[in-house]
Amino acid sequence: MTSDFAPDLAEFRAEAASWLNHALSTEFPNLRGVQNHLDHIEERRAWERALGDARWSCIGFPAGYGGRDATLAQQVVFAEEYARAQAPVRIGHIGVELIGPTLLAFGTPEQKDRFLPDIAAGRAIWCQGYSEPDAGSDLAAIRTHARLNGDRYIIQGQKIWTSWSMFADWIFVLARTAQGSAGRRGLSFLLVPLRRPGITVRPIRQITGEAEFAEIFFDEANSRVADRIGAEGEGWKIAMALLGFERGASTLSQQMNFRNELTAVIAAARARGRLADPLIRHRLVDAHIGLTIMRASALRMLASSAQGTLSNAGYTYKLYWASWRRNLGELAMDVLGQDGECADSDGRFHELTRLYLASRADTIYAGTNEIQRNIIAERALQLPREPRGP
Numbered sequence: 001m002t003s004d005f006a007p008d009l010a011e012f013r014a015e016a017a018s019w020l021n022h023a024l025s026t027e028f029p030n031l032r033g034v035q036n037h038l039d040h041i042e043e044r045r046a047w048e049r050a051l052g053d054a055r056w057s058c059i060g061f062p063a064g065y066g067g068r069d070a071t072l073a074q075q076v077v078f079a080e081e082y083a084r085a086q087a088p089v090r091i092g093h094i095g096v097e098l099i100g101p102t103l104l105a106f107g108t109p110e111q112k113d114r115f116l117p118d119i120a121a122g123r124a125i126w127c128q129g130y131s132e133p134d135a136g137s138d139l140a141a142i143r144t145h146a147r148l149n150g151d152r153y154i155i156q157g158q159k160i161w162t163s164w165s166m167f168a169d170w171i172f173v174l175a176r177t178a179q180g181s182a183g184r185r186g187l188s189f190l191l192v193p194l195r196r197p198g199i200t201v202r203p204i205r206q207i208t209g210e211a212e213f214a215e216i217f218f219d220e221a222n223s224r225v226a227d228r229i230g231a232e233g234e235g236w237k238i239a240m241a242l243l244g245f246e247r248g249a250s251t252l253s254q255q256m257n258f259r260n261e262l263t264a265v266i267a268a269a270r271a272r273g274r275l276a277d278p279l280i281r282h283r284l285v286d287a288h289i290g291l292t293i294m295r296a297s298a299l300r301m302l303a304s305s306a307q308g309t310l311s312n313a314g315y316t317y318k319l320y321w322a323s324w325r326r327n328l329g330e331l332a333m334d335v336l337g338q339d340g341e342c343a344d345s346d347g348r349f350h351e352l353t354r355l356y357l358a359s360r361a362d363t364i365y366a367g368t369n370e371i372q373r374n375i376i377a378e379r380a381l382q383l384p385r386e387p388r389g390p
C-alpha cells in the first residue's frame, strides 16, 4: 500500500504512522479496525479531538484554521497510513471532507473563522441535510422552506436518510427561501445547529440492523442569516460544489480502506480453503485490478485543477468505486458460504457480512448508479437527455 506517488515523503509518512500507531496502541486500543459507524461513538468523538489536537484531523486545511497546509501528496500518504494503521472510520468525515472544503471555497472570512477551527479540532460533528421524502435523485424537488425573520431564518420541513444525525452537532440544510419557487431556483444553503428546539431526529433502522441515519423534522427551527453560505438563492450552486467534493476527493481514505477489506476477504477465503476455487480466484484478481484502477483514477482526480467540481473523472469514479465495493460484498458472501448468514450468540454477523450489507448502500448514496449513468450519458458523452416520464 506504499505510495509510489510520493517517494520523497518518507519522513512525513513515518511521523504520521508513528502518531497513529502510538495513539491506537495507548489511548484508543478499542478503536483499531472499527468500521461500523455506530460503534464506540463517545470514544470516537475523543479520537476526533485527539486528531485535532495533533493537527492530523484536516491536514489539507490552512494552518491558520487548524490544518497543516498539506500538499496533495501528503494527503495521499496520510490516508494510506490511516488505513494501514486500521484507524477507525471517521465520524468527522462530513465536516472534514464535505462542508470544510465548501467553506474554504465559498465561505466568508467570518464563516471560515467561526466554523473551520471547530471542524479541525474535532469539536463539531456535521451531517448533510439534502434528501427529503420526495426529493432524492430529483434533489431540486425539495420542499423544506425557510422564511426570513430579522437576522434569522425560520425553517419548516423534513429531511430524510440523514447519516449520523443522531450524534451530529450541526447540519447543512438545502432549503427553499424564495416563496413559490420551484426547481433549482430559490434555494439557499444554511448551516443549522442541530441540538435545538424545533428539531426532532428520528432514527431509521436499516438492513444492517442498525440505525445509522434518521429522518429530521424542522418545526419553526431557526438559523442565523449570517450562517448562510453564498447569497440567498444561490443554494443549488453551493450544494452541487459540495457534491463535487463528496463524489470525488473525499473518498480517498475510504478507498484506502478498501485494500484492508479485500485483504480480509482473501484471508477468509484462505481460512476456508476457497483459494483453490478458480472462480473465487478470478474474482479476487478482478477486485485487485479494480483497486489499482481506482487508485490511479483517484490520484488523477485529486491532481486535477477541477477538484471539487463535478468533472467527467468524478462521475465515473463514484460509479466505479460503488460498484466495485458492492461486488466485493457479494464475493465476501460467496467466500463465507453459510457462515455469512448466521449470527453469533450475541446476534452479531461476521464482519464481512456487515460489509456486504453496508455495501448495498454504496450504489445509492451520493447519487445512485442510475443517476451517475444519466450524468455520464449527458455530460461526458453528450447524449440527448433521458426522456422524462409523464
Ligand SMILES: Cc1cc2nc3c(=O)[nH]c(=O)nc-3n(C[C@H](O)[C@H](O)[C@H](O)COP(=O)(O)OP(=O)(O)OC[C@H]3O[C@@H](n4cnc5c(N)ncnc54)[C@H](O)[C@@H]3O)c2cc1C
Residues within 6 Å of the ligand: 127, 128, 129, 130, 131, 132, 133, 134, 135, 136, 137, 138, 160, 161, 162, 163, 164, 213, 361, 364, 365, 366, 367, 368, 369, 370, 371, 374, 386
Ligand atoms: C446509507 C445511506 C446514507 C445516506 N445519507 C444521506 C445523508 O447523510 N444526507 C442526505 O441528504 N441523503 C442521504 N442519503 C440519501 C441518498 O442521497 C438518496 O437515497 C439518493 O439520492 C436516492 O434518492 P431516493 O432514496 O429518494 O431514491 P429515488 O430518487 O426515489 O430513486 C429510486 C430509484 O429510482 C432510480 N431513479 C430515480 N430517478 C431516476 C432517473 N431519472 N433515471 C433513472 N433512474 C432513476 C434511482 O436510481 C433508484 O434506483 C443516504 C442514503 C443511504 C442509502
